[in-house]
Amino acid sequence: GQQLNQSPQSMFIQEGEDVSMNCTSSSIFNTWLWYKQEPGEGPVLLIALYKAGELTSNGRLTAQFGITRKDSFLNISASIPSDVGIYFCAGRKKTSGSRLTFGEGTQLTVNP
Amino acid sequence: GAGVSQSPSNKVTEKGKDVELRCDPISGHTALYWYRQRLGQGLEFLIYFQGNSAPDKSGLPSDRFSAERTGESVSTLTIQRTQQEDSAVYLCASSFDRDNEQFFGPGTRLTVL
Numbered sequence: 001g002q003q004l005n006q007s008p009q010s011m012f013i014q015e016g017e018d019v020s021m022n023c024t025s026s027s028i029f030n031t032w033l034w035y036k037q038e039p040g041e042g043p044v045l046l047i048a049l050y051k052a053g054e055l056t057s058n059g060r061l062t063a064q065f066g067i068t069r070k071d072s073f074l075n076i077s078a079s080i081p082s083d084v085g086i087y088f089c090a091g092r093k094k095t096s097g098s099r100l101t102f103g104e105g106t107q108l109t110v111n112p
Numbered sequence: 113g114a115g116v117s118q119s120p121s122n123k124v125t126e127k128g129k130d131v132e133l134r135c136d137p138i139s140g141h142t143a144l145y146w147y148r149q150r151l152g153q154g155l156e157f158l159i160y161f162q163g164n165s166a167p168d169k170s171g172l173p174s175d176r177f178s179a180e181r182t183g184e185s186v187s188t189l190t191i192q193r194t195q196q197e198d199s200a201v202y203l204c205a206s207s208f209d210r211d212n213e214q215f216f217g218p219g220t221r222l223t224v225l
Contacts, residue, residue, distance in 0.1 A: 006154070031211075042116070042203050042216025043155070088154055097168050098143060098210040102154035 006089055006103030013079055014111050021087060021106040022073040029091030032065050032072040033100065037086045046087075047074070079110050114138075116217035118204050124223045125194055133189045133220045137206030144187050145214060146179055149201045158202075161187060162210060194224045 004023045013019060023032070031050055035043035047058050049065035049072060056063055062075045072089055089103040117136045125131050137144050143162055147155040157171040161181045172178070176194075181187040191198055201221050205214040 004154075041218050042205070044216070045213050048213070090155075092211075098145070098160050098207075099157040099168060099171065100145075100147075100155070100214065101157070102147075104152075104154045 004089055004091060004101055004103035006106060008106060009104070010107040010109070012109045012111065015079060015081060017079055019076040019079055019083075019108060020073060021089075022071060023089035023091075023103045024071040025091065025101075026070070028069040028093070029101075030069070030094050031092040032063070033090040033092070034061075034063050034072070034074045035088045035090060037088060037105070038084075043088055076108075079108075081110050081112050084108060084110050116204055116206050116215055118202075118217040118220050120220060121218065122221045122223075124225065126225050127196060128193055130190065130192045131194055131222065133191075133202050133222070135187045135189070135204030135206075135217060137185065137187070137204070138215055139185075141206035141208055141215075142184060143207045143210045143212070143214075144181055145205045145207075146187070146189050147203045147205065148173075149203055149219070151200070155203060158189070160210075191222075194222075196224050198222060199224045 004025050006023045034046045037043040047063040052069050054065040060077045086105040088105045090100040119134045145160050146158040149155045159179050160168040163184050164181050176192045179189045201219040203219040205216045207214045
């Protein structure tokens with residue numbers, strides 16, 4: 001099925017560095033979501049975005065809903081070791097009801 | 113329970129056998145979703161329940177896959193005549209109502225030998 005294009009696939013950074021990842025699509029989404037998944041667990045919602053241009057923060061995390069509604073980015077500032085995990089973007093379309101379309105994930109490794 | 117639970121956590125089966133995966137959503141959540149996650153990939157939508165009915169089952173990959181939900185609570189995902197390409201983690205999520213935040217369970221890791 002359709003998936004969002006998420007990049008980068010993986011990142012290896014030093015503790016304290018800032019991180020940026022993004023998702024793009026060829027079609028419009030009405031909601032953008034960012035999730036984090038740790039080994040053996042289901043994804044956990046980090047940030048939800050509902051309006052084009054919206055910029056939302058959650059602690060050290062900041063995410064934006066692109067003006068074109070076809071993209072979103074997630075920034076993590078001052079990374080710490082517990083930020084390790086896989087980050088997924090997800091989008092919802094009005095025409096698709098409640099189903100979410102997921103990106104393929106960004107594997108983040110933080111070296112202490 | 114406090115969160116979404118799924119059982120079993122791991123299932124190893126032989127090709128051709130049927131398997132049943134169970135999801136217990138958060139109490140009071142009317143919407144329930146099943147997703148499949150292949151190794152190293154994102155989640156693929158399978159089916160959505162609102163109450164006990166499934167208004168969107170368009171993500172089920174073949175007629176070997178079916179799901180039901182009873183009592184607006186527990187859901188089972190059944191895969192008949194399993195194939196090796198069915199190997200994946202099957203994740204269940206529930207939400208208070210459609211379009212509310214989806215809370216995910218830990219998943220069932222299915223391995224088809």
